[in-house]
Amino acid sequence: MIYEALKTLHVLSAAVLFGTGMGIAFFQFMAWRTKDVALFAGVARLTVIADWLFTASAVIAQPITGVALMLHVGYSWNEPWLLWAYALYAVAGLFWAPVVAMQMRVAKLASEARDAGAPIPEEAHRLMQAWFWCGWPAFAAVLATYWLMIARPA
Secondary structure, three states: OHHHHHHHHHHHHHHHHHHHHHHHHHHHHHHHHHOOHHHHHHHHHHHHHHHHHHHHHHHHHHHHHHHHHHHHHOOOOOOHHHHHHHHHHHHHHHHHHHHHHHHHHHHHHHHHHHHHOOOOOHHHHHHHHHHHHHHHHHHHHHHHHHHHHHHOOO
């Protein structure tokens, strides 16, 4: 019963982590491409909220449920596949943290532009380009971690 509960929470938080990340990335990117300042400002604001509400919760739940599962099942903390999972989780985090900061700045810039009746400023465009490119290694790391959790290679 405990194993099933822990595994369910671990899988659900992994799904929220990946799914929210993909959803945020899709909607933020598509809104940015429209060049519609009001639309982009609204989506950017909601992106920040969703990232803090859903992604951050999953980021916290993943290691808690992962360690609990590891202890419950009896895996050694230094299993090779777990060492790779830790490293990939760190890579994802190293790219996610600046992305969150960029999203917050972009949302502020977009809201200010909307309120001033101005176009999206160049700084926001530069930040969005960096945001876009930082997302790829983070998503790749999350996908690789999914594979490790399923395959658990020796």
